[in-house]
Amino acid sequence: MKTEDINSVVDRVLISEEEIRRKVAEVGARISRDYAGKEPLIVAVLSGSFIFASDLVRAITIPVGISFIYASSYGEGSESTGRVDIRTGKGGLDAEGRDVIIVEDIVDTGRTLSAVRDFLIEKGAKSVEICTFLDKPARRVVPVDVRYMCFDIPNEFVVGYGLDYAYKYRQLPFVGVLKPEVYEEN
Ligand code: PRP
Numbered sequence: 001m002k003t004e005d006i007n008s009v010v011d012r013v014l015i016s017e018e019e020i021r022r023k024v025a026e027v028g029a030r031i032s033r034d035y036a037g038k039e040p041l042i043v044a045v046l047s048g049s050f051i052f053a054s055d056l057v058r059a060i061t062i063p064v065g066i067s068f069i070y071a072s073s074y075g076e077g078s079e080s081t082g083r084v085d086i087r088t089g090k091g092g093l094d095a096e097g098r099d100v101i102i103v104e105d106i107v108d109t110g111r112t113l114s115a116v117r118d119f120l121i122e123k124g125a126k127s128v129e130i131c132t133f134l135d136k137p138a139r140r141v142v143p144v145d146v147r148y149m150c151f152d153i154p155n156e157f158v159v160g161y162g163l164d165y166a167y168k169y170r171q172l173p174f175v176g177v178l179k180p181e182v183y184e185e186n
Contacts, residue, residue: 006168009159009176009178009179010160010172010177010179011176011177011178013176014158015151015153015174016174017174020174020175021055024055024059024133025059027056027059028057028061031056031131032061032062035062035099036062039062039065040062040064040101041065041067041095041098042057042060042065042066042067042100042103043069043100043102043116043120044066045068045102045103045112045116046068046070046071047164048105048106048164048170049104049105051161051162052103052104052105052162053066056103064101065098067088068088069086069087069088069093069119070085070088071085072084073111073112084111084115086116086119093123094123095120095123095124095125097124097125099126099129100120100125100126100128101130101148102130102131103132104131104132104133105133105134105162106133106135106136106163107130107134107146108136109140109141110140110141114142117130117144130144130145130146130147131149132146132149132150133150133151133161133162134149134150134151134152134158134175136152136153136154139155151175156177157177157180157183158176158177159175159178160172160173160174160175160176161173161175165178
């Protein structure tokens with residue numbers, strides 16, 4: 001399916017821009033209340049979380065630190081092997097003694113978040129909580145304790161608001177279900 005317009009790869013909108021805006025504001029307000037008097041460190045897991053993290057931090061009204069890490073699963077195809085490669089930017093990541101909030105776009109099997117959480121605890125974080133935009137509970141393999149979640153969704157192939165298919169469609173401002181012909185032709 002060759003197309004010039006990214007909107008045409010979407011079968012239907014699962015979560016609209018307006019629903020996202022409202023929910024992100026709500027979660028940002030909750031974090032601001034829960035961490036009042038503290039200065040948590042937001043650790044955004046790239047690449048998928050870049051849009052959610054940037055909207056979320058603008059909905060938080062207390063001071064926060066913001067850091068980024070890359071996490072990717074080893075392995076071919078859509079199923080990961082369970083080994084997660086974690087990389088920090090230049091200068092590393094100083095989580096020592098910090099109240100960390102990990103920000104993710106989606107929890108699927110839970111392997112990435114579980115590994116990122118262990119990594120941050122090993123770095124000396126004082127507390128580690130998880131904030132995810134989407135959750136697919138039906139796909140969970142490794143249990144993870146999610147403190148903040150915007151939407152739980154069925155096990156469908158979704159794109160947009162940071163989520164990609166084959167490194168594309170992250171820029172869609174809503175979450176959409178991908179047309180099957182888009183992935184079936186590959
Ligand atoms: C996606 C997503 C999460 C992870 C969730 O990342 O951003 O990090 O998968 O899956 P899990 O719960 O099964 O571990 P991906 O490796 O596709 O990289 P990306 O963020 O660059 O899209």
